[in-house]
Amino acid sequence: MAGLYIHIPFCKQACSYCDFYFLTRQQLREPFLEALSEEIYSYKETRYTSEPVTSIYLGGGTPSLLNESQLSGIFKVLHDVFDLQPVEVTMELNPDDVTAEYLSMIRSLGVDRASMGVQSFHEEILSFMHRAHSRDEALAALELLRKTDFPSFTADLIYGNPGQTLQMLEADLLQLLQFNPPHISAYSLTVEPKTRLGKQVDLGRIKPTDDEEVAAHFDLVQTVLSDAGILQYEVSNFSKPGKEAVHNSNYWTHQNYLGFGPSAHSFWWGENEAKRWKNRPDIKHYIDKAPKESVEELELLDMKTLAEERIMLGLRTVKGISAEDLKQKYNFQFSEKQKNWIELQSEKKMLRFENGHLKLTPAGLKISDLLVVDLLSRGS
Ligand code: SF4
Known part of the structure; x- marks a missing residue:
C-alpha cells in the first residue's frame, strides 16, 4: 500500500x-x-x-x-x-x-x-x-x-x-x-x-x-x-x-510513498533497510533534467535509524508505538537505561504503557520533542 x-x-x-x-x-x-x-x-x-x-x-x-x-x-x-x-x-x-x-x-x-x-x-x-x-x-x-x-x-x-x-x-x-x-x-x-x-x-x-x-x-x-x-x-x-x-x-508509520515535483520526498522499503530521497528544490533544474537528475539527496536508512524515527513519529501520536511492532518490524528493543527512563517518566505522568503501546500523556505531548530526544539519547 x-x-x-x-x-x-x-x-x-x-x-x-x-x-x-x-x-x-x-x-x-x-x-x-x-x-x-x-x-x-x-x-x-x-x-x-x-x-x-x-x-x-x-x-x-x-x-x-x-x-x-x-x-x-x-x-x-x-x-x-x-x-x-x-x-x-x-x-x-x-x-x-x-x-x-x-x-x-x-x-x-x-x-x-x-x-x-x-x-x-x-x-x-x-x-x-x-x-x-x-x-x-x-x-x-x-x-x-x-x-x-x-x-x-x-x-x-x-x-x-x-x-x-x-x-x-x-x-x-x-x-x-x-x-x-x-x-x-x-x-x-x-x-x-x-x-x-x-x-x-x-x-x-x-x-x-x-x-x-x-x-x-x-x-x-x-x-x-x-x-x-x-x-x-x-x-x-x-x-x-x-x-x-x-x-x-502513513508517513508516521513508515508506509511506502513516492513524491513528485521539485523538493518532494520519497520513501521506500528494501530488504533490511529503507531508502529516502528528495528532489532538488529548483524548478528550472526540474524542468531541464527531470526525471533523470531530479534527485538531490539519497539516504539509506538502517533498521536502528528507522526504529528511532518510528519512535519519534509514533510518540507524537496519541496511539503511541507498539513495543511488539518495534521488535517485529525493526528488530528493536529498549535498552535498560531507556526502560528505567520510561519508568521514571511514567511516575511523572509524562507517558504510560497501555495495551503494549508506549504513549505520551497530554502533558507529555506538549513537550514531545524534548522527551523523544531524552529517550533516544539513552539508547545502547
Ligand atoms: S507561500 Fe504558498 S505554500 Fe507557503 S503557506 Fe503560503 S500559500 Fe502555502
Whole structure:
C-alpha cells in the first residue's frame, strides 16, 4: 500500500512564515506540468508500481491554482502508471481559489478531501502572515464546502502569532467549529530562517511569542477542540473519530510513498533497510533534467535509524508505538537505561504503557520533542 504526493510549486504570493519550496511567478506552469508527467511516467512498470496506491495528496505551493485540464492531466498520468485504489485523495486549496464550480470539478476528478489553508479569521493576523485571502473569503470557502456536501475536509490554523490573544484564538476556533469540520490541523507559528518573518525577527522588528504563551495557546486548542468532539491524535492534528488523515498517518508509520515535483520526498522499503530521497528544490533544474537528475539527496536508512524515527513519529501520536511492532518490524528493543527512563517518566505522568503501546500523556505531548530526544539519547 503506497501513497503518492504531488508538489505543485506555485503560489500567488509569499506567506511571511513559509519555507516550503514555491514560486510566485506563474510562467513555468506548463513546462513544469510536462516535467511532472515525465517524472511520473518514469516509474511505469518499475517495482514502485507493484503495490496499489491507497492515498494521493496534492500539496504545495498551491494546487488550487491549477485549472481543470491541468489537474485532469495529472490524474490521467497517475492512472496510466499506478494501480490507483485510493481511500483518500486530498488536495490543498486556498480559500481565494474556491468556487462551487471548482469544488465540483475537483470532486469529479476524484478528490474527496479538501485541505483548506485558513490559518486565522482575523484580518490583522492574515495580513501579518501575508496571506493572499481575507476573512470573508475563508468563510465563503468553508460555507461552500458545507453547501456542496464535499465528502470530507480539513482546515489549517496557526496559533502563537505575535499579538494574538487567547480570546482571538478562541474566536478562530469557535468560528471554524461552526462549519462542523471533520479534521483540523493546528500548528504553532515557527520562525524559519530565510523567510520574511525570519528576517524581520533577526532585525528585531518582530518579537516571537514567548514559549509560555504558545503553550497556553496549545492548551486552548486542545480544550476547545476536545470539548467539540474533535480529538487530538497527533501533536498538530485533531479529528472526529474515524476522520484521521490517512496520507499523513502513513508517513508516521513508515508506509511506502513516492513524491513528485521539485523538493518532494520519497520513501521506500528494501530488504533490511529503507531508502529516502528528495528532489532538488529548483524548478528550472526540474524542468531541464527531470526525471533523470531530479534527485538531490539519497539516504539509506538502517533498521536502528528507522526504529528511532518510528519512535519519534509514533510518540507524537496519541496511539503511541507498539513495543511488539518495534521488535517485529525493526528488530528493536529498549535498552535498560531507556526502560528505567520510561519508568521514571511514567511516575511523572509524562507517558504510560497501555495495551503494549508506549504513549505520551497530554502533558507529555506538549513537550514531545524534548522527551523523544531524552529517550533516544539513552539508547545502547
Ligand atoms: S500559500 Fe502555502 S505554500 Fe504558498 S507561500 Fe503560503 S503557506 Fe507557503
